[in-house]
Amino acid sequence: MNTARTFPSIAKHHAAAWKARAMAALRADSSLSVRLSRYNAAMARARALETQGEAV
Template structure:
């Protein structure tokens, strides 16, 4: 039985990398945390959509 690859996995990984980069940015803590949370929320959304498909 063949299993299809989940194309959202690399996309979610890219958003997680973006979230980690947001933490290391040269911005205030509140801005870094907001950007991190937004990117991680997007990554979770992509992962959840991939599981539902």
Template sequence: MQHAPNPSAFQQHAAAWRARAIAALHSNSSLSVRLARYNSAMARARSLEAQEVANA
């Protein structure tokens, strides 16, 4: 029997990815690299948020 994931765990994980996305914008890299890292991290955060809604 599998347990349902903890909803707050999804929220915390998504918040961590959003923070990582913001940090990517402030990194010392080229604009294209910063944007790619930001978009990747935000896509991950949105995916986690969607999983939270689907499991609610």
């Protein structure tokens, strides 16, 4: 059972957590390319979770 599909509010909370992680990635003490890569990966996960939550 996919809980994100069953409970849209959980998907929204997970998406918010991934957005926070994305913002933290931008502030990390790493090279710009690493920070951007981590930000893009986290935002892609957040967008996917938001889409799952809206599809229910």
